[in-house]
Amino acid sequence: MRRTTGFALAILALVTSTRSHAQSATGAQQLARPSLLATRQAVYTWDGDLLRASYSYRDVLADPGLIKKLSTGLPVVIAMRAYLYREGDDVPVALAPRVCRVVFDLWDEVYRVHVSEPEHDRDQAVVLDGVLRLCTEARDLAVVRRALVVPGRTYFLGVVVEVNPVSPEIVDQMRRWMSRPAGSTSLGPSDALFGSFVQLFARQLATSDAMLTFRTQGLVP
Secondary structure: HHOOOOOOOOHHHHHHHHHHHHHHHHHHHHHHHHHHHHHEEEEEEEEEEEEEEEEEOOOOOOOOOHHHHOOOOOOEEEEEEEEEEEEHHHHHEEEEEEEEEEEEEEEOOOOOOOOOOOOOOOEEEEHHHHHHHHEEEEEEEEEEEEEOOOOOOOOEEEEEEEEEEOOOOHHHHHHHHHOOOOOOOOOOOOOOOOOOHHHHHHOOOOOEEEEEEEOOEEEOO
16 A cells, blocks of 8 residues: 555656746746737827836735735845837837835835836835735836837737746846836846846746736737
């Protein structure tokens, strides 16, 4: 009986490992081809010559353990990057990042939130619903200037969200990126964050507390 049980456990471990590797291969393929990611709706608007986008990524905190972690008093960082791609290309042309840092004030029993976006930083004291609204929703996010897109071509956002990214360098790079003038989102090979969307699966998927990736529907400027 013990041998049978041990054999069964070994088979289960092998199957689990095989599934994990298969899922990893699928995930890596999707990250290498952002157009293959699951699609979710975004609202696009033009603010003069600046494209803005609004969308939700609340499900990055779907794990109840993460919600509980928000109330421990330890800092929680939710980092979001939205890469603009031209349909059919795997090289991003622009980047719009967003970083939210949450600390629960055990004395006042409120969440103290610091949000960094391309156009401004802000601090607020909120309840849990306010954390979800401020930290897991992009509202009128500055994406790209019209001069950087080709009229008549389709574009979409490849989005990656991490909870407590293991690499502080990535977060620091995002904050430096957001210090640029509003609308200065063009991305090239010389930029430190160029290509990191593709590299995330291999280097960071297993090390963040949570990770979410998706693409938005296409937009023709």
